[in-house]
Amino acid sequence: MRCLGSPAIWRGSSARSSSPTSTSARACQAERLLAFLREYDSQHLFLVGDIIDFWAMKSRGVYWSEAQNTVVQKILKRARHDVEVVFIPGNHDEAAREHLGTSFGNIRVERDVLHAAADGRRYLVVHGDEFDQVTRYHKWLALLGDSAYSVLVHLNGWLSWLRRTLGIPGYWSLAGYAKRKVKGAVSFIWDFEESLLRHARSRGADGVICGHIHAAALRESEGVTYINCGDWVDSCTAAVEHADGRMELVHWGHFDAWGQSPESEKPQAMLGLGL
Numbered sequence: 001m002r003c004l005g006s007p008a009i010w011r012g013s014s015a016r017s018s019s020p021t022s023t024s025a026r027a028c029q030a031e032r033l034l035a036f037l038r039e040y041d042s043q044h045l046f047l048v049g050d051i052i053d054f055w056a057m058k059s060r061g062v063y064w065s066e067a068q069n070t071v072v073q074k075i076l077k078r079a080r081h082d083v084e085v086v087f088i089p090g091n092h093d094e095a096a097r098e099h100l101g102t103s104f105g106n107i108r109v110e111r112d113v114l115h116a117a118a119d120g121r122r123y124l125v126v127h128g129d130e131f132d133q134v135t136r137y138h139k140w141l142a143l144l145g146d147s148a149y150s151v152l153v154h155l156n157g158w159l160s161w162l163r164r165t166l167g168i169p170g171y172w173s174l175a176g177y178a179k180r181k182v183k184g185a186v187s188f189i190w191d192f193e194e195s196l197l198r199h200a201r202s203r204g205a206d207g208v209i210c211g212h213i214h215a216a217a218l219r220e221s222e223g224v225t226y227i228n229c230g231d232w233v234d235s236c237t238a239a240v241e242h243a244d245g246r247m248e249l250v251h252w253g254h255f256d257a258w259g260q261s262p263e264s265e266k267p268q269a270m271l272g273l274g275l
Contacts, residue, residue, distance in 0.1 A: 028065075028068060028232060028233055029232050029233065029236055030065060030067035030068045030070070030071050030232075031067050032232065032236050032252055033071055033232045033236070034067060034070055034071055034074070035252070036236075036238060036250075036252045037071070037074055037075075040238075040240065040250075042078075042083060043082075043083060043084065044083065044084045044085075044086075044115075045075070045078060045083055045084070045085045045086070046085075046086050046088065046113065046115070046125050046209070047075070047085065047086065047087045047088065047107075048088050048090070048125060048126070048127050048209065048210065048211040048229065049088050049089055049090020049091070049092070049093065049127030049128075049129070049211055049212065050090035050091070050092040050093060050127070050211065050212070050231075051087065051089075051090075051093055052092070052093040052096075053092045053093070075107075076105050076107075079105055079106040079107050080105070080106055084108075085106065085107045085108070086107070086108045086109075086110055086113055086125075087107050087108065087109050087110070088109075088110055088111065088112060088113065088125060088126065088127050089109065089111075089127065090127040090128075090129055090211065090212060091127070091129035091132075091212070094129075096109060097109075097111065111126075112124060112125060112126040113125040113126075114203070114205065115209070117241055117245040117247075118241065118242075118243060118244060118245035119244060119245025119246070120245070121206040121207060121225075121245060122204070122205045122206050122207075123205060123206065123207040123208065123209050123225070123227075124199070124200050124203050124205040124207070124208045124209070125208075125209045125210075126196075126199075126208065126209075126210050127210060127211055127212055128192070128196060128210035128211060128212035128213070128228075129212050131192060131195040131196055131199065132192060132212060132213070156234065189213060189215050192212075192213055193217070193219075193221075193226050193228075194221075196208045196210055196226060197221050197222075197224050197226055200224055200226075201224055205224070206223075206224060206225065207224055207225030207226070207227065207247075208224070208225070208226055208227065209227045209228075209229065209239055210227070210228055210229075211228060211229055211230070211231070212228075213228065214230060214231045214233070214234060214235065215228055215230070216228055216229060216230030216231075216235045216237040216249055216251070217249070218239070218247065218248075218249040225247065227239045227247060227249065229249070230249075235251070236251070236252045237249055237250060237251050237252060238250045238252065
């Protein structure tokens, strides 16, 4: 499992959510993801790509923890109990795209989904790698970037341990800091978001929910909503739809993995997760 960063969307008794995971990565924060899943229930769950990190498995070997196995079992259990679970493969698990239109254990595999929210707005749910020019035309550069990102995430693990040891509260992301400060990364993220927004408009959608770039965001642009659910390696974020159709980006990484939970109202429609 990778717990990386594309969305998954939940729609619980009245809730939905989405976000990328990458459960096969060592850096996957599976314990935090489990805590999130226990806190939030839903009727619909969209797994928006990079759930299984075949890139990491090929270059760094297979890693699968007990917590990651529990995450998979929990998702399969929900699929068996009337929760609509849709898996939208990303570039790290693109081999699953050979099975588009089929179902495994009540989990549908689709390239994208047009989701109708409770307030009538329609959201295009897609991983997003087809709008990344580097991934499409320069895969070697994408692999290099993925390795650099993995190094930052590894260093961030040590920094998190040091902060806890020193009693420093809160969660701080080294990879997120680099994205905000490096001019090229900021420009890339902006171009990616604008490409997704244009595509959503061309499909007649009111918004787009995606993952891929591990940059959690929720913003409006000319009447169209852009939501990136982030990931569960670094940001630990998920997109949530409440019973009234209101969308929220939950920053679970801001809460301790050891018991704290948000005080906000629980979602009542959909969850979107990017691993």
